[in-house]
Amino acid sequence: xxxxxxxxxxxxxxxxxxxxxxxxxxxxxxxxxxxxxxxxxxxxxxxxxxxxxxxxxxxxxxxxxxxxxxxxxxxxxxxxxxxxxxxxxxxxxxxxxxxxxxxxxxxxxxxxxxxxxxxxxxxxxxxxxxxxxxxxxxxxxxxxxxxxxxxxxxxxxx
Numbered sequence: 001x002x003x004x005x006x007x008x009x010x011x012x013x014x015x016x017x018x019x020x021x022x023x024x025x026x027x028x029x030x031x032x033x034x035x036x037x038x039x040x041x042x043x044x045x046x047x048x049x050x051x052x053x054x055x056x057x058x059x060x061x062x063x064x065x066x067x068x069x070x071x072x073x074x075x076x077x078x079x080x081x082x083x084x085x086x087x088x089x090x091x092x093x094x095x096x097x098x099x100x101x102x103x104x105x106x107x108x109x110x111x112x113x114x115x116x117x118x119x120x121x122x123x124x125x126x127x128x129x130x131x132x133x134x135x136x137x138x139x140x141x142x143x144x145x146x147x148x149x150x151x152x153x154x155x156x157x158x
Contacts, residue, residue: 004064007057007065007066009066009067010065010066010067010076010116010118011068011069011070011073011074012067013069013072014069014071015054016035016054016055016068016069017035017056019056019069019116020056020058020067022115023058023060023065026095026099027060027061029060030058030059033059035055035056036056037052037054038053038055039052053068053069053070054068076113076119077117077119078119080119081118081120082118082119082120083121083123084120084121084122085123085125086122086123087124087125088124088126088154089124089153089155092122092123092124092151093151095122096112096151099113099120100113100114102115106150108147109149109150109152110122110150110151110152112150122151123152124154127142127154127157130157130158138158145157
């Protein structure tokens with residue numbers, strides 16, 4: 001049982017266990033909390049079978065996520081993304097490489113997609129300090145340089 005009030009549910013096409021294993025390979029402090037396979041489930045009108053699906057619960061970075069592997073009906077899009085607040089450039093580099101390799105893709109302004117199509121923003125914490133600076137010239141430079149980058153390079157934003 002979790003104390004977390006809201007749990008994001010990530011719908012994937014298949015293999016909830018493989019999805020969890022993928023994220024746990026990136027977020028080393030994570031863990032699988034539950035896995036279930038539901039076979040030969042009845043369809044909504046009780047006639048026939050709607051097939052099988054899997055669920056899993058994982059915890060990464062102290063946040064619990066539910067995984068539902070129930071077919072290709074829904075795909076991720078950029079309408080929602082997860083932000084990784086990184087302590088430094090090395091951590092940005094680590095997450096960027098882990099998420100964009102093996103079928104992921106780079107996007108603009110610190111955004112990328114992992115191999116499942118889930119959008120991430122990989123951002124050094126110092127970025128927000130620069131972005132909220134009281135110095136207008138610093139804010140302008142950060143914004144201008146952000147639009148020229150894919151992976152955020154902190155030294156180029158300053």
